[in-house]
Amino acid sequence: MNLEKVIFGFFIVLAATLNFGFFVGDIDDPSHHDIYELFAAIVVSLIATVLKFGDRTQIGAVHLATSLVADLQLIAAAMVWGYAAHVSAGGVTPEMVARVVSLSGGALFANVVSVAILIAETIMQRR
């Protein structure tokens, strides 16, 4: 067992689970989507991205790409939320919540791809 692999797998899966946790629920109901969960998803996703730095293999490159996509989507979601809460006159309306959640849904897809690659890589090595 390799501690580095454990940490790597842990962060990738955690990023996906947190993202999923934020995503589930009615798409426009603010009470189904906790903002703290979105925050945790962003932080874990960023850390997972940095962990993927510096791997020059083909799989490493795809890993990094999926993480970057997830980061982009999650940060966009956070910015929409920030705009809704602080800038727009209407506040956090169901419409805005739907936007935030749908963006995080996109990130969830990227995270699922990331997890799929992780599993594929593990199966490929057979060790």
Next chain:
Amino acid sequence: MTPLLRHHSIIFLIMRRLRAPLILLISILAVSVLGLTLAPGVDDEGKVHYLSFFHALYFMSYTATTIGFGEIPYAFSDQQRLWVTLCIYLSVIGWAYSVGTVFALLADRSLQLAIRTHRFLRAVKRLREPFYLVCGYGETGRLICSALDQLGYRAVVVECDEVKAGEIDLHSYRADVPTMCADARNPDLLQFAGLTHPYCIGVIALTNDDSANLAIAIAARLLAPKIPALCRAETPETAANMASFGTRYIINPFEKFAEYLSLALHAPAAWHLLTWLTGLPGTTIERERDPPPGGWIVCGHGRFGRVLVQAMEQESAVSITIIDREPSDDPHHRWVQGDGTGAAALEQAGVREAAGIIAGTGNDVDNLSIAVTARELNPALFVILRQNHYANHSLFEAYDSDVDVVPSEIIAHECLAILTTPLLVPFLNEVKRRDEPWCAALLDRLTGRFGWQVPSVWSERISFTQAPALHHKLMHGATIALREILRAPSNRDDELACEVLYLHRDDDDHLLLPDPDTEIRAGDELLLVGRQEARHEFDLTLSNEHALTYVLSGRDLPGGWLWEKFSRDPVASPAPHER
């Protein structure tokens, strides 16, 4: 030291090293922001108020980067201030660690090496003009690089000594010389340095290690068989080995000098002509006195002495005496066992009656000592001094010897002659076959016209690429004599300050010193000698149609297609049936 050839992308190396500090920074920021959103504050109406993520992130961003805009949106409560105090220290630690890592990374030798290698590879890859690959930047390498630079060729250098490689940056070359500090024995590295680059026109192996030169010769032969490889070889075994797989140019400085010396002994004029034509560009040849026949003393029977004795044996007017510390191993010559630096051994060898002495030991101080002692005993002596190390050159300059043998210069001369003017070698071979008065007359005529300064010697090929204008005219049936094009394009009444030494035709025919009335044909190769300005003017005549027409006929062509159409001048339009 092998460079990190696989680190083609330095960015990955940096990213990998920055993983830990980046994760630390993200974690610290995340913990701080989370804490701020959880710490209770008070708004201006006295109600409990929590910072939103947006405000918390905004606050932490300017606090962690030490900008500090103050407490927003309301003044903080004590709980919040407690947490912020902790956050400030945490973020300072995080930044200090990150910045420290970045600086350590920049100072890291392996990263610097990777960056240098990367830059070198890119510089070589981007070369879009002919260049020579020079392996070994010692004394010879320096001479060759500066001569190539003066002649307008680019060079790429591979040198294993970091100090010598660093010198290249200090040396002010006109063109940039990409340099890699690495062992040239590695064939991969030679490829990266441009051995297989389409613009590489020659490899020059000049390291002071024969086995390295051999390795370079093999790599050049197998990886780039079409380009010429010039290799320095100091032992006959290496030379034989190089020759066995077809290295075309093997340069042994001692043999080369022995060849020159024997030429100088029987044909001084040919020797002077040769040194004048193959000198380093920009230098002036001083006409020394000719080595006299008679008794010669050779001090030191090492690699150099042995080769010289062999060469001088051929000359009938020369008798040789050898002085060496070792007992005799050459029964055919008079041998004095002793120390050439002392008067006793020199007297015993007959220095007072001798015509010349060769101080050829491997030790510079010994050589100077031999020369000084011998001159004291016999002031008329012709002295040939071998200089082993460039560092001693001021001593050798101060002592007025007749000939200084500097191996690095000999190699440099030979390389330049082979590389820049391939026709020079057949010309010189032809010269060596001619008799002495012929050479003397040619030397007098040429130096009378161009002076003793080393002239520009160059080859021109009358081909579509190198002489488009002339080639075009010749292909349309014009007959042009040499005399007609050797005129200045600025004023055709002036003759160009250059002369054709040798003319080579495709059908293996060649003319030595062709007559001015000789007709030029397409495909001819000319060897010219003359001034640098004449070379530029001649190049203009060969490549520019207007200049050529003016030189041939004295008429100025109307510029542009339209004017040429309108012009009814038959000379102006290059008609197929011209003349």
